Amino acid sequence: MNIWEERAARILPTVMEGISNTYGDAFFRSITKQLAIAISADFTFIGRLDSAAKNVRTIALCQGSELVDNIEYELAHTPCENVVSQSVCIYPCNVCEQFPLDDLLQHMCIEAYMGTPLYDSNHHVLGLLVALYKTPLEEAGFVTSIFELFSGRIAGEISSTEKAAELDLLNDQLQKKVSELESFKLELEDRVDRRTAELAKAKNIAEIANQEKSYFLATMSHEIRTPMNGVLGMAELLNGTALDKTQLRYVNTIQHSGRILLAVINDILDYSKIEAGKLTLESIPFYLDELVDSIINITSAKVQGDKCELMVSIDPDVPNSLVGDPSRLSQVLVNLVDNAVKFTSQGEIFIEITLLERSDDQMKLQFSVQDTGIGISEEQIGKIFTTFSQVDASISRRYGGTGLGLAISKLLVNMMNGEIQVQSKLGKGSAFIFTTVVGFHDKQKMIPTALLNDLFGMRVLVVDDSLNSQEVFKNILESFVLNASFALSGESALEKIIKAQQEGKPYQLVIVDWLMPEMDGIETAMRIRNCSALHHSPKIILVVNNSWSELTNSFDEEMMPDGFVFKPVSQSTMFDIILETFDKQTAQKESVNLGAELGLDKVKGIRGARILLVEDNEINQQVATGLLESAQFKVRSAKSGYEALECLYKGEAFDCILLDLHMPEMDGFQVCRIIREQARFNELPIVALSANATSDTRRKCIMLGMNDHIAKPFTSDELFSILAKWIEPTEEKTAAAECEKIGSLLTIVSDDISDAVVQSSSPNIPGVDVQDGIIRIGGDAPLYYRALHQFADIQVRDNPVDTIRNAIACDNFKLAMQTAHSLKGSAGMVSAIGIFDKVAKLEVALVEKSTEHFVFLLESIDSELKVMIEAVQALKGAGVQGPRKE
Numbered sequence: 001m002n003i004w005e006e007r008a009a010r011i012l013p014t015v016m017e018g019i020s021n022t023y024g025d026a027f028f029r030s031i032t033k034q035l036a037i038a039i040s041a042d043f044t045f046i047g048r049l050d051s052a053a054k055n056v057r058t059i060a061l062c063q064g065s066e067l068v069d070n071i072e073y074e075l076a077h078t079p080c081e082n083v084v085s086q087s088v089c090i091y092p093c094n095v096c097e098q099f100p101l102d103d104l105l106q107h108m109c110i111e112a113y114m115g116t117p118l119y120d121s122n123h124h125v126l127g128l129l130v131a132l133y134k135t136p137l138e139e140a141g142f143v144t145s146i147f148e149l150f151s152g153r154i155a156g157e158i159s160s161t162e163k164a165a166e167l168d169l170l171n172d173q174l175q176k177k178v179s180e181l182e183s184f185k186l187e188l189e190d191r192v193d194r195r196t197a198e199l200a201k202a203k204n205i206a207e208i209a210n211q212e213k214s215y216f217l218a219t220m221s222h223e224i225r226t227p228m229n230g231v232l233g234m235a236e237l238l239n240g241t242a243l244d245k246t247q248l249r250y251v252n253t254i255q256h257s258g259r260i261l262l263a264v265i266n267d268i269l270d271y272s273k274i275e276a277g278k279l280t281l282e283s284i285p286f287y288l289d290e291l292v293d294s295i296i297n298i299t300s301a302k303v304q305g306d307k308c309e310l311m312v313s314i315d316p317d318v319p320n321s322l323v324g325d326p327s328r329l330s331q332v333l334v335n336l337v338d339n340a341v342k343f344t345s346q347g348e349i350f351i352e353i354t355l356l357e358r359s360d361d362q363m364k365l366q367f368s369v370q371d372t373g374i375g376i377s378e379e380q381i382g383k384i385f386t387t388f389s390q391v392d393a394s395i396s397r398r399y400g401g402t403g404l405g406l407a408i409s410k411l412l413v414n415m416m417n418g419e420i421q422v423q424s425k426l427g428k429g430s431a432f433i434f435t436t437v438v439g440f441h442d443k444q445k446m447i448p449t450a451l452l453n454d455l456f457g458m459r460v461l462v463v464d465d466s467l468n469s470q471e472v473f474k475n476i477l478e479s480f481v482l483n484a485s486f487a488l489s490g491e492s493a494l495e496k497i498i499k500a501q502q503e504g505k506p507y508q509l510v511i512v513d514w515l516m517p518e519m520d521g522i523e524t525a526m527r528i529r530n531c532s533a534l535h536h537s538p539k540i541i542l543v544v545n546n547s548w549s550e551l552t553n554s555f556d557e558e559m560m561p562d563g564f565v566f567k568p569v570s571q572s573t574m575f576d577i578i579l580e581t582f583d584k585q586t587a588q589k590e591s592v593n594l595g596a597e598l599g600l601d602k603v604k605g606i607r608g609a610r611i612l613l614v615e616d617n618e619i620n621q622q623v624a625t626g627l628l629e630s631a632q633f634k635v636r637s638a639k640s641g642y643e644a645l646e647c648l649y650k651g652e653a654f655d656c657i658l659l660d661l662h663m664p665e666m667d668g669f670q671v672c673r674i675i676r677e678q679a680r681f682n683e684l685p686i687v688a689l690s691a692n693a694t695s696d697t698r699r700k701c702i703m704l705g706m707n708d709h710i711a712k713p714f715t716s717d718e719l720f721s722i723l724a725k726w727i728e729p730t731e732e733k734t735a736a737a738e739c740e741k742i743g744s745l746l747t748i749v750s751d752d753i754s755d756a757v758v759q760s761s762s763p764n765i766p767g768v769d770v771q772d773g774i775i776r777i778g779g780d781a782p783l784y785y786r787a788l789h790q791f792a793d794i795q796v797r798d799n800p801v802d803t804i805r806n807a808i809a810c811d812n813f814k815l816a817m818q819t820a821h822s823l824k825g826s827a828g829m830v831s832a833i834g835i836f837d838k839v840a841k842l843e844v845a846l847v848e849k850s851t852e853h854f855v856f857l858l859e860s861i862d863s864e865l866k867v868m869i870e871a872v873q874a875l876k877g878a879g880v881q882g883p884r885k886e
Contacts, residue, residue, distance in 0.1 A: 004141035008149055011038050015150070024161045028060035029067055031154060035131075036062040039143045043108065043132035046118075046154060049075075049084065049125065056080055056128060059158070077101035083115040083128050088144065090114050093136035105132075112137035116147040118155035127158055274411050281415055285441055286326035287700070288318065288353070293570045294847075295330055295351075299337045307346035309545070310337070310568040313472045315354040316479060318365060323439030328412050333367060335405045336432045340371035347372030347429070350468045362439045364418075370431040376424040384422055385410045409434075459483045459505060463493040463512040463524060464543070473511065476574050490519030490527065498533050506536065509578070511565075513543045525561050539581050541565055572699075602720045605729030607632035609655040614644040614671065615689065616663045619791045619826040620712065624658065624689075626783040627716055633723075641666030645674060654684065655727045659706070661690040661697075662821045669704055676705040685726035712825045765871045767834030767864050784830070785875075791830045792872040795823075801862040804842075808854055817846050823861075834864050 018034040019027060028046055036044035043063055047056040057072040075081040079099055082089045091098060091113040096105050105113070112133035117125045129151055131143055238251050292312055299310065333351070340349045350370045357364040376384060385406050413420045417437040424430035460482050462473045470486045477484040485507075487493040493510065500506050510528060514521035525540050542561040563581040565573060611633050615621040621637055628635045636652065638644040641663055648654075657675075661668035668688060675681045688701040688709040698709040710722050765788075774784045800823045807816035824839040842857045 002141065004139070004145045007142050008145035011146075012149060014038070023157070024164070025059075027157050028154075031150060032060035032062045033065055033067060035129075035146065035150065037065050039114075039131055039139075039146055041114075041131035041143075042134045043110075043130075045130050046127065046158075047080070047130065048127040048158065053084060053125070059127075071104075073104055078104070079113045080115060080128055080130065083117055083130075084125050088116045088147075090137070090140050090144065092138075092140050108132065109134055111135050114140065114143045114147070116144075116151050118151055118158060120155060120159050126155065129154060274408065274415075279415075281325040281328060283323055283325065283439070285321060285323050288314065288320050288322055289571050291326050291330055291333075292351075292353075293572055295333050295337065296568050296570055299334060299341060308341070308344055308349065309347075309466065309469070310341075310349045310351075311466075311468055311472050312351040312568055312570065313353070313468070313475055314571070315352075316475055317355045318353055319363070319440050321441050323441055324436070325416070328416070329436065332409045332412050332434065333369070335409050336369040336434075339405065339432070340369055340373065340430070344371040344373030344429075348466065348468055356435065362437055364435055364437050366433060366435050368431055368433045370429065372429040375426045375428045375430055376422065377426045381422055381424060385420070456481055457483055458508045459485070459500070460509045460511060461485050461487060461493060461496060461500075461507045461538075463487045463490060463510065463516070463521070465489060465513065465516045469513065472569060473574075476569065476571050479571060480575065480578070490516065490521075490524030493524060494527060494531065497528060497538065498531070501534060501536075507538045509539045509541065509581070511541045511543060514545070539563075541577060541581060543567060543569065602717075602724040603631050603633075606655075606724060606727045608634060609723070609727045610634045610636065610653060611723075612636050612638060612644060612647060612652075612654040612657045614638045614641065614657065614663075614668070615660045616640060617660070617822050617826055618794060619787055620660070620689075620829050622790060623783070623787045623829045624719075626787070627719065630783070631716075631720060640664075641668070641671040644671060648675065648681065656685045656687060656723060658687050658689055661688050661701075662818065662825075664818065669700075672701075672704050672706055687722055687726065712828050765875070766867050767832055768868060768871075769831040769833050772833075773831035788830050788872055791826055791832070792869045794826070795865055795869055801858055801865065805858055808846075813846055813849065817843065820846060832868060835861060835868065838864065 015031075015034045015038055019030040022030045032044050032046055035041075041062075043061070045058040045061040047058050049056055054076070055072060055074055058070040061068050061070055075084060077099060079089050079091055079095060079102070093111055095110055095113040096102075099105055104110075110132045112135065114131040114133075114137060116129050118127040118129060120126045129147055131147075137143065243251065292314065296310070296312065337349065337351065348371070350368075352368040352370070354366045354368075355363060356366050410420050413434045413436060418435040420432065420434035422430060422432050460477055462470060462477070462484060464470055464473070464486070465488050474484055474486070485496065487496055490512070493512065497507055497510065510525075512521045512524050516524070519527075521542050521544075525542060528534070528540060529537055531537070540561040541563040542565075544564050545567050563577045565577045611628055613621065613624055613628070613635055615624060615637070616639050621639070625635050625637055636647060636654070638647060642665070644657070644659070659668045659671060668690075672686055672688075675684070675686065685708075686706045688697075688706045689712060690697055690701075690709065701709045707726050708722050710718055768788070770784075773788070774781050800819050803819045804816045807813070807819065820839055820843050824836055824843065827833075827835040827839060838857060838861045842854075842861065845854060845857060
């Protein structure tokens with residue numbers, strides 16, 4: 001440290017004390033005054049450069065120790081210009097001579113000059129610290145040290161002051177803006193309030209208009225559907241008359257165009273319901289396999305010829321008993337399958353159902369519909385679910401459709417708490433995948449594998465060249481607890497069959513696909529039958545499609561497969577065909593005499609048993625009662641579920657209950673549940689009576705605790721076989737078997753009684769098989785004719801066709817179904833075959849709500865009923881009652 005620095009350091013505290021606690025302008029005045037005193041300068045100032053660095057303005061100026069007014073002057077031709085450009089400048093003497101153009105120096109008669117630049121944080125010159133002397137400067141080192149000590153502080157204060165000034169300015173501007181914004185906010189809020197009120201009013205008007213539009217669409221859809229039903233029904237009637245080729249082509253065009261128009265109307269109706277918020281989802285129990293079977297029945301006929309296959313695979317982890325809306329779920333699946341069929345001319349359509357998640361009370365299922373059709377481009381995928389949109393105009397022209405189906409499917413899936421997406425490549429096929437959340441209930445409907453008896457664990461070989469098809473069969477057969485193996489070709493199948501027999505593990509059943517490359521199913525079946533290396537040929541089931549009738553000429557009688565099953569194969573149909581295949585030898589009946597034909601020999605040991613017959617239909621009740629009493633059973637009839645329960649709770653004892661499934665107020669399923677909840681009735685046999693003869697109905701009955709199921713109309717042999725199966729013989733019942741009436745009946749030779757029956761039943765009643773009816777009712781012709789007359793009287797009294805027609809018009813499909821089911825059961829019991837078949841078709845149409853068939857079927861049923869009633873009333877007037885049994 002030199003002498004000047006030491007001296008500067010000594011006076012530093014004094015200067016600092018003089019400027020303590022000062023800021024801004026006060027600081028600049030204080031520091032200028034303190035520095036002027038410390039360095040004994042005639043003039044001292046702090047200057048601030050302008051933005052162009054051409055002028056300097058003093059912010060504090062002292063003359064001696066006195067503050068004077070600030071000044072501003074140009075830098076050009078002054079020593080300050082050198083300070084700005086060359087940093088510290090010292091002119092100890094003769095400064096006026098060196099800068100003759102500096103008016104300030106000349107005016108003040110300055111002899112010496114000392115200046116230092118003031119830098120900001122970026123080392124840019126923002127101002128100057130200057131000392132002026134009227135005498136030569138002798139202590140330049142001291143002044144320089146003082147300036148070095150304070151220049152940084154002064155520069156910092158200049159920056160801070162200017163920033164504070166800027167902040168004050170900004171704050172003022174901000175406050176002004178805040179004030180402006182507050183004013184604008186109030187104005188805007190007022191405008192928003194007015195606009196909101198206007199929008200609310202417009203929204204209300206739009207909603208009303210939208211609802212009116214939706215109601216209009218819904219109303220018009222119904223109004224259009226009514227005459228459309230007439231058009232389609234009359235076209236179908238016309239199609240059944242004698243037409244030449246041109247007329248037939250015209251009628252077919254009317255039917256085809258009418259069905260397309262009706263499909264469009266149905267789509268618009270559904271969409272308008274969704275848009276109006278009028279479409280709601282049900283939450284009811286349903287069986288997944290039944291839903292899948294119905295989809296197969298609806299869509300399989302649309303699959304194009306032999307080149308395309310429809311397959312369904314249900315993951316074994318997916319429960320069968322679910323809770324949700326089966327109708328809407330089926331609608332989505334049918335729409336996706338229909339699309340797949342439309343765009344797939346050859347290959348496969350594969351429906352797959354898997355379980356994604358499961359909690360205590362619900363689960364998420366994934367449904368996938370995959371095809372090998374034309375596919376969709378990436379650009380088109382983006383608009384595939386858009387309302388009223390096709391992927392492009394050419395697709396619409398070629399394949400038809402409004403584009404509403406997928407849009408409705410998306411809306412329905414969203415309503416079912418799911419999502420839908422599509423994966424596709426142009427020319428490579430598509431996969432539509434959607435999820436849905438459903439509930440489940442504890443009572444799962446299980447496949448009654450016990451019915452397979454000794455077939456449990458049976459070795460089965462499936463021969464199919466499709467891996468997807470093999471997966472379908474694997475899931476189905478394993479659910480039956482059967483041991484399944486697979487082969488991709490006929491040659492491979494033969495090798496496996498021979499090898500299995502050599503190893504002592506032969507296949508009992510071979511399921512072979514008809515359409516396979518190289519060696520098809522027919523040739524494979526024949527080679528298995530003719531294989532000399534096989535000691536015992538396995539049973540063979542041939543998997544066929546809708547062209548199966550062509551196959552019947554391809555087999556000799558001995559080479560004929562043991563069974564045929566149609567594609568697509570469902571669990572229930574596979575179950576039925578396996579049972580039928582292995583029971584067909586025992587299923588053949590030989591009628592030796594009338595007693596055997598009627599099945600009376602089967603009930604020898606149980607005559608006198610007490611039967612509770614629960615049946616609400618008068619005719620069915622009369623027929624069943626007469627049939628049972630003719631076989632010496634004691635019958636107690638109940639017209640409703642409540643009456644049946646009352647009989648049981650009063651303590652009446654029965655050996656068996658014959659329970660109708662379809663009754664008003666309380667159906668047979670509900671009655672069975674209540675009975676089985678009572679431990680005292682656990683051993684009481686319950687046999688279901690139903691006109692629904694499907695295997696699904698049988699399985700549902702068994703799962704609910706019923707012992708068996710008999711389909712209406714039933715024969716005496718079928719009824720007595722079931723009763724003999726479940727009623728335990730006792731001495732009392734055996735004694736009744738010696739009854740002379742039954743004994744004499746069993747000795748009658750069938751040929752003798754058959755001739756009598758044929759002779760007495762010679763009157764011709766259109767649509768009625770009288771002989772079959774008499775045999776069905778146990779050979780009791782008087783009982784049959786009484787039932788036939790009662791059937792005619794009830795139809796005249798109740799007019800079920802009008803009841804169904806009015807129920808449909810009021811959208812009361814439940815009443816329509818109940819009335820149709822009752823009519824079908826009654827017609828079946830009196831062997832009114834024509835009416836029975838037509839009502840069965842009507843039931844299917846009611847389930848599917850296939851409105852285009854309602855008018856035609858109802859007109860046809862009504863017409864046939866009137867003809868039959870007239871014929872029966874004519875017989876009644878002629879006194880035809882049939883022979884009496886002695």
